[in-house]
Amino acid sequence: xxxxxxxxxxxxxxxQRLTDNRIPAIASLAGATREPAPLPLPTRIGGxxxxxxxxxxxxxxxxxxxxxxxxxxxxxxxxxxxxxxxERGLPHLRLERPAWTPGxxxxxxxxxDEAEATRLIPENATVFLATGRQSLPAWADLRAQATYLxxxxxxxxxxxxxxxxxxARPPFDRVAEADLFHRxxxxxxxxxxxxxxxxRPKLDAARDxxxxxxxxxxxxxxxxxxxxxxxxxxxxxxxALSFSSA
Numbered sequence: 001x002x003x004x005x006x007x008x009x010x011x012x013x014x015x016q017r018l019t020d021n022r023i024p025a026i027a028s029l030a031g032a033t034r035e036p037a038p039l040p041l042p043t044r045i046g047g048x049x050x051x052x053x054x055x056x057x058x059x060x061x062x063x064x065x066x067x068x069x070x071x072x073x074x075x076x077x078x079x080x081x082x083x084x085x086x087e088r089g090l091p092h093l094r095l096e097r098p099a100w101t102p103g104x105x106x107x108x109x110x111x112x113d114e115a116e117a118t119r120l121i122p123e124n125a126t127v128f129l130a131t132g133r134q135s136l137p138a139w140a141d142l143r144a145q146a147t148y149l150x151x152x153x154x155x156x157x158x159x160x161x162x163x164x165x166x167x168a169r170p171p172f173d174r175v176a177e178a179d180l181f182h183r184x185x186x187x188x189x190x191x192x193x194x195x196x197x198x199x200r201p202k203l204d205a206a207r208d209x210x211x212x213x214x215x216x217x218x219x220x221x222x223x224x225x226x227x228x229x230x231x232x233x234x235x236x237x238x239x240a241l242s243f244s245s246a
Contacts, residue, residue, distance in 0.1 A: 001026060002238055003063045005081065006039060009198045010095055010231055011069035015039045017235045023242050026061075030070075030077075051080055058088070065241055066092040067234055072099075073192050075219040082222045091241055094227040095234045097195040099218060100203065107212045110193070114138035117214045121188055127163075128186045130202055131216065136160070148184055171198055177205035192216045 002025040004015060011027070018025045019040045027041040028048075036045070048054040057063075068081045078094060085092035102108045111117045114131075118141050121127060129139065129149040136149060139161065147163035155165050166180070181189070189206045191199075193215050206213050221227065228234050 001062050001064055002241075003028060003058075003061075003066045004041065005066065005068045005070050005077065006043075007070050007074070008097075009196060010097055010234075012037070012039060013231045014067065014069060014095065014234055015041045017231060018238060021235065021239060023238050025238075026063075030074075051084065054080060055084060058084070058090070064091070065238070066090060067095055067238070068092065069095040069234070072096055072194055072218050073216075078225070079222050082225045086224070092226070093234065093237060094221065094225050095231070096221075096227055096229065098229055099193045099195045100200070100215070103207070105207045106203070107207075107210065108215055109212065110215050110217055112217055114216070115141075117190055117216065118142050120214065121190075125188045126185050127188045127190060128166075128181060128184065130189065130191045130199075132192075144188075146184075148186070172201055174201040174204045174208070177202045178208050181205055181209055181211060186211055188212050188214060190214045190216070193218050 002018065002023065004011060004025050004027045006015065006027045006029050015027055025041050027039045027043045029036050029043060029045045031046045048057050066081060066085050068078055070077050081092065109120065111120065114135065118139065121142065121144055123143045123145065125144045126146045127142065127144045129147060133151045142161060145162065147161045148166050150166045150168060152169050154167050159165050189202065189211050191202065191213065203213060228237065
C-alpha cells in the first residue's frame with residue numbers, strides 16, 4: 001500500500017489517478033486546514049508526531065512505498081520522510097511541481113527569506129502576504145503602512161500588524177485577485193515560490209496592476225532525494241512498483 005503525503009493540488013489529482021487505477025493507497029493530511037477538501041482515498045488527518053511517530057506508523061501499517069506530495073515549503077516533512085525511507089530501504093519519491101518562471105511585464109524579486117523581504121519593503125508600502133498563517137511570526141519586524149495576510153480559516157486572534165486578515169478559500173481567479181489588490185491598494189505582493197497553475201492568478205494580477213512581487217525561494221531538497229515533477233510521472237512510478245511487487 002502506498003502512503004500519499006498530501007496537501008497539494010497534485011496530491012489530490014494523484015489520489016484520483018491511484019483510485020482509478022485500483023492501486024492500494026492511503027492519504028495523509030497534516031491537518032493545518034480545519035475543513036480540508038475530501039480526497040478519493042482513505043485519509044488520515046493530523047501529524048505523525050515527529051520521527052518516532054512516523055516510524056511507528058510505518059511499523060504498524062502495511063506501507064510498501066511513500067509518495068511525498070506535500071507543499072514545496074514543507075521542508076521538515078520532506079527531509080524526515082527521505083531520511084526514514086532511505087534508512088529502511090522503502091521505495092519513495094518526492095512529487096514537486098516546477099517553480100514559477102517570470103514572463104514579460106513581471107516585476108519579481110527573489111529573496112532568501114522573510115528577513116530579506118522585510119528589508120526591501122518600504123515603510124509606505126501596502127503589502128499583501130500570500131505566505132500562510134504559520135509565516136506570520138516571521139513578519140514581526142515588517143514596518144509597512146498596511147499589511148494583509150490571506151488565511152483559509154477565520155482567525156481567533158487579533159492581527160498583530162497594521163492591516164488585517166483576509167479570509168478566503170481558493171481557488172482564486174485572475175480577475176478576482178486583481179479586484180482585491182486594487183481595493184486594498186496593494187503595492188507589494190509576497191509569495192512563496194510554490195509553483196503550479198492554481199496559485200498563478202495572483203502573480204498574473206500583480207503583473208496587470210504593476211505590483212512588485214517578492215518571491216521566497218524554495219528550501220534546498222535533501223541530497224539524493226528522488227523527485228518527479230508531474231502527476232503522470234508519479235502515477236507511472238506507482239504502476240510500475242505495483243507490477244513489480246505483484
